[in-house]
Amino acid sequence: MSGEICGQRNAMNIKDYMEHVGSSARAASRIVARASTAAKNAALHAMAGEIRSGREGLLAANLRDVEQARSEGLDAAMIDRLTLTAGGIETMAQGLEQVAALPDPVGDISDLKRRPSGIQVGKMRVPLGVVGIIYEARPNVTADAAALCLKSGNAAILRGGREALASNQAIAACVREGLTIAGLPESAVQILDTTDRAAVGYLVAMPQFVDVIVPRGGRGLIERIAAEARVPVIKHLDGICHVYIDDDADIDMAIRIADNAKTQRYGTCNTMETLLVAQAIAGRVLPQLAKIYTDKGVELRGCEQARALIPEMHAACEEDWSTEYLAPILSVRLVAGLDDAILHIARYGSQHTDAIVTENYSHALRFLREVDSSSVMVNASTRFADGFEYGLGAEIGISTDKFHARGPVGLEGLTSQKWIVLGTGETRS
């Protein structure tokens, strides 16, 4: 089947191919939008079965990608993200089953209330339509994204990275087979078989066929897509996350949280990149923290006042405050108090995730209200900003936009709500 589409495409130009993909996705979206929960779950379970029984084929396809990547000299981190193992394939299958186990959001009716005219007005949750997902390296995104889009009643068009083409096509075959087994149209999830960059240009500029784009990748990719897009984009940009240790913080808790937020994992978007400490408490908290970080090999870059307390710190430059290190490096700044911390976050933050550690009720409430980030936390590690930790079951990304979906985007973020009116013959006067 993959070969057939591939053959068709070679005979067409990219524009025709993308219009064919787009119009089939639009047609399929009408069918999956009204598909029963049972049919969608059956497809997800069938996909998991296909992935398990097709393991050897998936590993062989992945090996071709990895060998190609090695011959092109791609770096070790990229090859690591690209590589599928038997365990990774089982995780992928389990991920599909986990999405099947989530409640179906489609058709949920909420907020029904009777109006003076007699009508009842409420909202019904409905799919967005066709979701385009553009991502890099990791082939497991293919299965995750397919599952979330299908469960939320959307058709999906997936565009994976050039380096994972063989792996993604092999996963695509399992996905299509699962859809067919469940009696759903196989064009409900289409994985592009072209690595031509022009395909992305068409994908993001077909509002007649595509309702929203979710790019997953580096800042460069996302900004390029946002600039070209003619449809809404759910953007996942930098995570310059802060922990602010308030003058009223519990010292032990502050140390525990600041340690965890930085060192539990260095490369994730919800990792703390800047630690802000109230001057009044800095002398009691920073020396202990500096020792913990230094023991774990974290490089500290501090403001003048922080360096007065911890002379071993490097000096931070202006650029440090707006840098997402994704590495064992932490910038540290002393601030006068809550107002100063909020100002720093407004100026340098990326509206991703910021936390305060405090025992002061008013400070906690003000931080919650005034920090304009997709996740704002009191007395918890920024590392919790995650679809699984929030109970969404899975996430298609973490939005740093304010519009539509903010923070971890799960099934709900892939739907919208329409108004419904239940009348008994009312007319307007």
Add this chain to the structure above:
Amino acid sequence: MSGEICGQRNAMNIKDYMEHVGSSARAASRIVARASTAAKNAALHAMAGEIRSGREGLLAANLRDVEQARSEGLDAAMIDRLTLTAGGIETMAQGLEQVAALPDPVGDISDLKRRPSGIQVGKMRVPLGVVGIIYEARPNVTADAAALCLKSGNAAILRGGREALASNQAIAACVREGLTIAGLPESAVQILDTTDRAAVGYLVAMPQFVDVIVPRGGRGLIERIAAEARVPVIKHLDGICHVYIDDDADIDMAIRIADNAKTQRYGTCNTMETLLVAQAIAGRVLPQLAKIYTDKGVELRGCEQARALIPEMHAACEEDWSTEYLAPILSVRLVAGLDDAILHIARYGSQHTDAIVTENYSHALRFLREVDSSSVMVNASTRFADGFEYGLGAEIGISTDKFHARGPVGLEGLTSQKWIVLGTGETRS
């Protein structure tokens, strides 16, 4: 003050002016986002007071606009929309007071739930930031839009029509005075004093200063803005609304609803433009309805089968099914049944508002789920699709988009939800 800004602008080019407006709006947005409900309501009441006490000045300014419009030969409908009366000014003041009386959505916390890790996760409703509104003729939109943006904690930049410049500047002065009286920054609501089209180009392409654009006007205006915009746009496009009379409809109710949906007002976006009737019931419902419409002067344009029943009907052409008449003209089509009606609406509708009249439970549920419009109704007139009728208190427009806000957009549509996490020292393991 208006003169002062005007003087500044003449000395600057439009780009500098718009960046000045944008950056002051961004700064003001931080202040109104955290303003108390009391302060926002005080400003709205003060604006209403200024508008009432400034009535003579407003009428004089409006007269200048109307005379200018007459001298330029603008049509009577446009001059009607432009003209302010003493009664219209009182309505404007009352509109401000009604928005003051609405519940403040900002800071609302919902869906708090405890997760296995111990953290509590929920959502807090927050302003979008800076809202740009682009509209035509009616000066009362200036006060309405200012009120809705302020109450939802947003800063607003308003761009009214060229023909209403003097009226809008007079209203702007009242709005600024009201903000000042309440101790809020006057740049929280700015009304552009330029009619240069280039200003709109900048307004829709400053993502660093403007978070969302709401255009109110004809299809041409909205499509131009959507094409140029570099920020999200809440679009209000055509209202090609349908009433489908199912074979299981109550005849009297069907006649009442189909009459009201078309004839209660002709020029509104939620007026029915196409009537769909199940073949099995057409003979019992269409002759009575045709008489009602004809008596009221509504021109009927029917399909072949409809004309077989009502020979006086004109013949509808293909274009009729996708035309928003906004006039006493109605297209009429007989359909085989529910499936056929849903297909017709998917093909020709504009995803605005569509209604079914039926006593059949399954048909009602299927219509609600499968018709992909911002409002879907059972046994009620499409004319109810309106912010006031839905209980939003007021609306800034009716969105035909699926993303973020759908249908009537009130205070809630001008906000988003961020995630909040309430912890007790939890760290991630």
